[in-house]
Amino acid sequence: xxxxxxxxxxxxxxxxxxxxxxxxxxxxxxxxxxxxxxxxxxxxxxxxxxxxxxxxxxxxxxxxxxxxxxxxxxxxxxxxxxxxxxxxxxxxxxxxxxxxxxxxxxxxxxxxxxxxxxxxxxxxxxxxxxxxxxxxxxxxxxxxxxxxxxxxxxxxxxxxxxxxxxxxxxxxxxxxxxxxxxxxxxxxxxxxxxxxxxxxxxxxxxxxxxxxxxxxxxxxxxxxxxxxxxxxxxxxxxxxxxxxxxxxxxxxxxxxxxxxxxxxxxxxxxxxxxxxxxxxxxxxxxxxxxxxxxxxxxxxxxxxxxxxxxxxxxxxxxxxxxxxxxxx
Amino acid sequence: xxxxxxxxxxxxxxxxxxxxxxxxxxxxxxxxxxxxxxxxxxxxxxxxxxxxxxxxxxxxxxxxxxxxxxxxxxxxxxxxxxxxxxxxxxxxxxxxxxxxxxxxxxxxxxxxxxxxxxxxxxxxxxxxxxxxxxxxxxxxxxxxxxxxxxxxxxxxxxxxxxxxxxxxxxxxxxxxxxxxxxxxxxxxxxxxxxxxxxxxxxxxxxxxxxxxxxxxxxxxxxxxxxxxxxxxxxxxxxxxxxxxxxxxxxxxxxxxxxxxxxxxxxxxxxxxxxxxxxxxxxxxxxxxxxxxxxxxxxxxxxxxxxxxxxxxxxxxxxxxxxxxxxxxxxxxxxxxxxxxxxxxxxxxxxxxxxx
Numbered sequence: 001x002x003x004x005x006x007x008x009x010x011x012x013x014x015x016x017x018x019x020x021x022x023x024x025x026x027x028x029x030x031x032x033x034x035x036x037x038x039x040x041x042x043x044x045x046x047x048x049x050x051x052x053x054x055x056x057x058x059x060x061x062x063x064x065x066x067x068x069x070x071x072x073x074x075x076x077x078x079x080x081x082x083x084x085x086x087x088x089x090x091x092x093x094x095x096x097x098x099x100x101x102x103x104x105x106x107x108x109x110x111x112x113x114x115x116x117x118x119x120x121x122x123x124x125x126x127x128x129x130x131x132x133x134x135x136x137x138x139x140x141x142x143x144x145x146x147x148x149x150x151x152x153x154x155x156x157x158x159x160x161x162x163x164x165x166x167x168x169x170x171x172x173x174x175x176x177x178x179x180x181x182x183x184x185x186x187x188x189x190x191x192x193x194x195x196x197x198x199x200x201x202x203x204x205x206x207x208x209x210x211x212x213x214x215x216x217x218x219x220x221x222x223x224x225x226x227x228x229x230x231x232x233x234x235x236x237x238x239x240x241x242x243x244x245x246x247x248x249x250x251x252x253x254x255x256x257x258x259x260x261x262x263x264x265x266x267x268x269x270x271x272x273x274x275x276x277x278x279x280x281x282x283x284x285x286x287x288x289x290x291x292x293x294x295x296x297x298x299x300x301x302x303x304x305x306x307x308x309x310x311x312x313x314x315x316x317x318x319x320x321x322x323x324x325x326x327x328x
Numbered sequence: 329x330x331x332x333x334x335x336x337x338x339x340x341x342x343x344x345x346x347x348x349x350x351x352x353x354x355x356x357x358x359x360x361x362x363x364x365x366x367x368x369x370x371x372x373x374x375x376x377x378x379x380x381x382x383x384x385x386x387x388x389x390x391x392x393x394x395x396x397x398x399x400x401x402x403x404x405x406x407x408x409x410x411x412x413x414x415x416x417x418x419x420x421x422x423x424x425x426x427x428x429x430x431x432x433x434x435x436x437x438x439x440x441x442x443x444x445x446x447x448x449x450x451x452x453x454x455x456x457x458x459x460x461x462x463x464x465x466x467x468x469x470x471x472x473x474x475x476x477x478x479x480x481x482x483x484x485x486x487x488x489x490x491x492x493x494x495x496x497x498x499x500x501x502x503x504x505x506x507x508x509x510x511x512x513x514x515x516x517x518x519x520x521x522x523x524x525x526x527x528x529x530x531x532x533x534x535x536x537x538x539x540x541x542x543x544x545x546x547x548x549x550x551x552x553x554x555x556x557x558x559x560x561x562x563x564x565x566x567x568x569x570x571x572x573x574x575x576x577x578x579x580x581x582x583x584x585x586x587x588x589x590x591x592x593x594x595x596x597x598x599x600x601x602x603x604x605x606x607x608x609x610x611x612x613x614x615x616x617x618x619x620x621x622x623x624x625x626x627x628x629x630x631x632x633x634x635x636x637x638x639x640x641x642x643x644x645x646x647x648x649x650x651x652x653x654x655x656x657x658x659x660x661x662x663x664x665x666x667x668x669x670x671x672x673x674x675x676x677x678x679x680x681x682x683x
Contacts, residue, residue, distance in 0.1 A: 025479075051479055057509055062468050062502030069472020072415075072457065073480070089498070096462050097469070104458050105447035107663040142664050165666035196669055244669030 003180040006151040013158035028080030064093035084119040085128025099142030122175030124305035132266035137169040145242040149217035173215035198246035205235035212263040213239040223318040251283040258289035268296040290328035339536040343552035349618025357561040371400040374424035376638040391442040398586035401612030405559030413484035417470035434648035464497035474514035485513035485570035493524025508544035513570035521585040526598040538580035553581030554612040
């Protein structure tokens with residue numbers, strides 16, 4: 001069986017979407033000949049032509065704004081922002097138009113738009129290359145926000161996002177781009193959990209629920225393995241989609257474990273962990289044996305490469321948080 | 329060599345009929361006598377409705393309303409030049425263009441009544457995009473739509489309306505640059521009305537806006553925005569250029585906002601009445617009326633008929649819009665997503681059932 005990287009799988013998802021629907025377009029900065037700075041679009045222009053896979057000028061607001069007009073003309077745009085930290089010029093178009101168009105037009109004009117953004121830290125990137133922008137989008141009503149944690153799920157989530165009638169912000173964890181899973185490109189499938197369904201890993205862990213998404217899922221699973229050796233059973237919920245949020249799976253799990261730790265890279269204040277903690281308070285307060293704990297980045301701008309491992313939640317910090325929660 | 333300053337206000341512009349109604353250029357722009365009369369009829373109708381809207385706002389029937397008096401020729405002339413498949417991307421002061429394009433005016437005014445946001449009419453069927461308030465963002469939408477039409481190999485173009493203030497936004501630049509790179513069939517139509525709320529053109533930009541087009545690799549033309557024939561001719565040429573696959577055009581129509589920015593604004597705080605008087609003398613409707621009278625195309629009787637017809641039509645619009653009430657609360661939830669997520673449905677139920 002071959003080894004597949006998330007980059008190769010995302011590439012396959014785009015290829016299959018382009019082949020499956022001739023209205024699908026892929027565009028962004030350097031996505032043509034080069035295949036994107038991470039090679040996610042490699043070979044697609046050659047295969048589908050310069051009209052369906054094309055470079056744009058360096059104009060993030062322009063790229064997002066074009067999505068609106070193209071969608072109105074009946075196309076399904078899949079746009080790439082080159083990096084998290086370069087996506088901010090597009091926020092006005094995303095917030096003011098892409099998210100609001102269906103509501104503004106009383107449901108007449110939807111925005112079947114996907115904006116892919118290589119996101120999060122952990123790759124020794126320069127400034128502006130390690131940001132966690134998920135809260136900006138999750139707080140914008142009208143958008144769906146999706147974060148895959150592994151290659152196989154990345155295929156499923158990207159295909160489902162492209163097929164979705166509403167706009168999806170697709171945040172790709174850069175630090176997992178080259179992680180490998182066993183599988184065959186031809187066997188990739190959209191079958192499985194859909195957008196809005198969380199997945200519970202290590203469901204036998206009954207002492208604590210670790211809630212996470214994206215690149216942090218791997219660290220949470222590692223922490224859970226360590227904790228299991230100490231006799232602490234921790235299960236890991238991979239949210240997969242922040243909007244819609246699978247509140248039921250979250251509530252059910254916390255009701256069973258009575259304890260929860262939320263893990264993400266983004267700064268703590270108003271990070272997505274705040275929403276998770278609030279939901280648990282609202283829906284599962286009676287089951288709680290301990291306060292919900294957040295393991296996050298600190299409330300500082302993302303640091304230089306030499307310090308990023310101090311910033312990111314480590315396996316040890318996650319395990320410690322679970323230990324404290326269980327001992328509470 | 330001395331490099332001299334070019335003020336944004338003084339640059340040559342296309343004009344076919346002067347303010348006194350006397351031709352200053354070739355007035356055969358391809359419109360039949362019926363077409364010419366139609367342009368006058370639409371401008372009269374638009375002005376009558378515009379004044380009614382201000383009155384409706386004063387009576388509490390509309391929320392804030394942005395009057396367009398003075399800009400009738402810029403909007404009617406340009407909108408008349410479009411083909412049935414072409415798509416308009418308006419800003420928020422383009423009610424006259426909406427009338428020309430056949431948008432249901434009562435539905436349009438729901439936006440100003442506050443019963444819905446900027447797309448209460450059907451944008452796809454009317455080929456008139458939702459009212460767009462963040463200024464300049466709609467120019468990019470138009471270019472995206474134009475690119476989509478080009479990919480479909482349909483001979484249709486997009487026209488984006490925006491103002492002199494909007495042209496200072498980054499989105500204007502990104503849209504123009506992208507339009508140039510892709511040779512998109514897009515018309516960037518600037519209604520330069522001299523004022524962006526209280527900021528005059530001299531504080532907005534240091535050079536004619538039309539001149540920017542050369543920096544993007546396509547033609548830019550400045551036109552007398554109060555000369556409906558000139559606006560029609562220039563826009564028609566841009567439409568033909570776009571339909572032929574020759575790419576975008578930037579049009580700067582020099583006009584004037586006779587009223588305030590909106591009914592919530594007071595232009596006397598920042599603007600001399602003398603300046604307004606200068607522009608009243610350039611009134612687009614009076615100019616065209618005189619021209620058509622001297623050309624024996626439309627006499628005073630025709631104008632009276634138009635005014636009476638506009639009066640009756642506005643009465644219908646008034647009755648229509650004042651009978652529109654608030655939508656049910658459920659509508660607040662029903663259009664956020666095609667398929668509302670479970671958590672949102674629960675919130676909806678909480679709002680509606682539990683109150």
